[in-house]
Amino acid sequence: MTDTITNAPAHSTPEQHVEMGAAFPFWTVFKREFTGYFRSPIAYGIAFALLLILGVVFNGYITSGVAAGSAPADSTVVPGLLTFLMVFFAPLLTMRLIAEEAREGTLEVLMTLPMGEGQFVIGKFLAAWAYYTVILLLTIVYHIILTTLGVPDLGAAFGAYLGAWLLGGAVLAVSMIWSAVAEEQIVAAFLGVATVLVLYLAELAASWVAGQGSLAGAADFVRELGMQAHYDYTMARGIIRPEDILYFLFLIIAALFITTRLIEIRRWRA
Amino acid sequence: MIEVENLVKRYGEFTAVKGITFSAQSGKVTGFLGPNGAGKTTTMRMLTGFMPPSDGKATVAGFNVFEHSLEVRRRVGYLPENVPLYRDMTARAYLAYIGEIRGVKNPRQRADAVLDRVGLLDRADSQIRTLSKGMKQRVGLAQALIHNPPVLILDEPTIGLDPRQVVELRQLVSDLGREHTVLFSTHILSEAEQVCDKVVIINSGQIIAQGAPQTLRAELSRGGRVLVRAEAPPDQVRALIAGLRSVNIAEVGMDGVIATPADAQVDASPYIAQAILEKGWNLIELRPLAVNLEDIFLELTRQQETSAETPLMEASS
Numbered sequence: 210m211t212d213t214i215t216n217a218p219a220h221s222t223p224e225q226h227v228e229m230g231a232a233f234p235f236w237t238v239f240k241r242e243f244t245g246y247f248r249s250p251i252a253y254g255i256a257f258a259l260l261l262i263l264g265v266v267f268n269g270y271i272t273s274g275v276a277a278g279s280a281p282a283d284s285t286v287v288p289g290l291l292t293f294l295m296v297f298f299a300p301l302l303t304m305r306l307i308a309e310e311a312r313e314g315t316l317e318v319l320m321t322l323p324m325g326e327g328q329f330v331i332g333k334f335l336a337a338w339a340y341y342t343v344i345l346l347l348t349i350v351y352h353i354i355l356t357t358l359g360v361p362d363l364g365a366a367f368g369a370y371l372g373a374w375l376l377g378g379a380v381l382a383v384s385m386i387w388s389a390v391a392e393e394q395i396v397a398a399f400l401g402v403a404t405v406l407v408l409y410l411a412e413l414a415a416s417w418v419a420g421q422g423s424l425a426g427a428a429d430f431v432r433e434l435g436m437q438a439h440y441d442y443t444m445a446r447g448i449i450r451p452e453d454i455l456y457f458l459f460l461i462i463a464a465l466f467i468t469t470r471l472i473e474i475r476r477w478r479a
Numbered sequence: 480m481i482e483v484e485n486l487v488k489r490y491g492e493f494t495a496v497k498g499i500t501f502s503a504q505s506g507k508v509t510g511f512l513g514p515n516g517a518g519k520t521t522t523m524r525m526l527t528g529f530m531p532p533s534d535g536k537a538t539v540a541g542f543n544v545f546e547h548s549l550e551v552r553r554r555v556g557y558l559p560e561n562v563p564l565y566r567d568m569t570a571r572a573y574l575a576y577i578g579e580i581r582g583v584k585n586p587r588q589r590a591d592a593v594l595d596r597v598g599l600l601d602r603a604d605s606q607i608r609t610l611s612k613g614m615k616q617r618v619g620l621a622q623a624l625i626h627n628p629p630v631l632i633l634d635e636p637t638i639g640l641d642p643r644q645v646v647e648l649r650q651l652v653s654d655l656g657r658e659h660t661v662l663f664s665t666h667i668l669s670e671a672e673q674v675c676d677k678v679v680i681i682n683s684g685q686i687i688a689q690g691a692p693q694t695l696r697a698e699l700s701r702g703g704r705v706l707v708r709a710e711a712p713p714d715q716v717r718a719l720i721a722g723l724r725s726v727n728i729a730e731v732g733m734d735g736v737i738a739t740p741a742d743a744q745v746d747a748s749p750y751i752a753q754a755i756l757e758k759g760w761n762l763i764e765l766r767p768l769a770v771n772l773e774d775i776f777l778e779l780t781r782q783q784e785t786s787a788e789t790p791l792m793e794a795s796s
Contacts, residue, residue, distance in 0.1 A: 227553050228626045230582040237579045314563030321527040322580050323552045476530050
């Protein structure tokens with residue numbers, strides 16, 4: 210009795226050495242994409258704009274607030290503002306990730322390599338998240354400045370930074386979906402802003418629902434769908450709840466899954 | 480090797496590939512010849528595992544492209560039509576990137592080895608954007624070779640190159656054909672004739688002929704038409720030849736008189752020569768009318784068009 214090897218070729222010609230493919234191709238994709246951010250003038254421009262806005266606001270907060278004694282030294286101000294700015298900047302960081310490869314045709318080469326779409330999507334996402342992490346870490350400078358002026362609450366600062374990191378990841382993952390759909394990068398960015406804004410402003414929708422009498426019971430549900438409910442009132446104040454962490458992780462995983470499927474569909478219809 | 484059986488690709492209502500069957504042997508260059516939009520790229524994309532077929536079966540290096548896509552992708556090197564590259568990377572970094580995903584050991588060394596193979600090692604550190612079109616094409620080819628695959632699928636590799644680059648690339652493809660199974664598409668007929676051991680002609684998603692270029696030529700020159708040139712007015716030559724029993728039709732062509740024999744199996748040349756010499760004319764030239772791939776191609780596509788038009792006209796009347 211012989212075992213049947215289902216994967217073996219039907220004809221038995223002596224086969225030359227075959228490369229099996231990288232064990233973790235996402236890591237290769239990540240490395241290229243992450244270093245790519247540092248080669249891209251647009252990425253530098255985005256980082257510059259983000260840090261400039263944060264700096265201007267921080268300066269105003271220090272001079273007219275903390276230094277004047279009218280506001281406490283609060284290290285959650287900067288990450289809080291960053292999460293709001295990311296509504297508009299995250300789509301700019303993710304718009305080219307897939308759209309550019311599809312347009313240039315390099316996606317066709319990648320999709321004929323022994324690598325799954327999921328690995329490709331994860332590598333791309335992690336690169337964008339890592340670049341955002343670098344920007345986030347740079348803002349710790351503001352915390353250091355505050356320690357010279359007062360005694361910021363370290364617990365609140367940690368919560369705010371952890372939350373800003375997770376929220377940033379979720380926003381990047383969600384806006385990346387459009388990069389797999391849109392032909393034009395700018396369209397991907399625009400749709401990304403729209404989608405993320407809806408997620409961010411679910412709070413407003415919840416207040417509206419609350420005023421609708423019979424629907425009022427659904428208001429909490431709508432609020433919980435939004436990002437503010439999982440950041441502004443909890444992590445931004447140093448309250449770290451597992452459900453908030455799970456919410457952002459779920460958003461990331463769901464968005465990556467959708468992006469992967471969209472690339473698969475694109476291939477079937479190519 | 481590549482085996483394709485009744486392969487079909489539909490896009491909604493439109494059928495791009497209509498059930499084609501052909502094979503490509505290892506150690507040979509198989510040319511995939513057809514006009515633009517014939518279904519060449521669609522077929523190649525199915526063979527590389529980029530997109531699934533709608534129907535039918537294709538086996539590459541012993542694996543079904545649909546069921547064992549991953550196994551196929553490990554064994555195929557693919558150069559897509561427009562040679563997509565990352566313009567902001569150096570040639571070496573790009574090839575190392577593809578090599579690393581493919582699981583090649585020492586990707587950078589291997590990148591240098593394939594760059595050397597395509598004659599571009601001296602530009603390894605150049606950004607791809609600074610390379611000429613021909614050089615980019617060679618980087619693309621190097622990409623397809625990075626994992627030394629048994630099967631190479633090259634979609635119009637000579638398009639947009641200058642004549643010298645075309646000659647070099649054809650030579651390279653011929654050389655590769657000795658070690659790999661090469662399937663190579665082109666819409667340039669003379670190219671297929673020069674480079675390929677076998678030609679598969681495709682038009683409107685259907686294969687209209689396949690075989691060795693010489694065999695195809697022999698098949699189509701079966702008609703046995705001969706070209707006659709004699710030192711006499713062409714009209715008189717034509718009249719003389721038309722009168723022969725072994726000749727069916729004689730017409731005055733550009734270079735001389737073209738005679739179609741009465742029986743395709745019987746060579747009319749000796750009778751024509753005899754008649755002309757008896758007349759006392761000098762015979763300048765008498766040869767079988769050369770048929771090249773171009774003629775075959777035009778003839779076949781014309782046949783296909785007329786046979787396709789007939790039912791259409793019936794339906795509309």
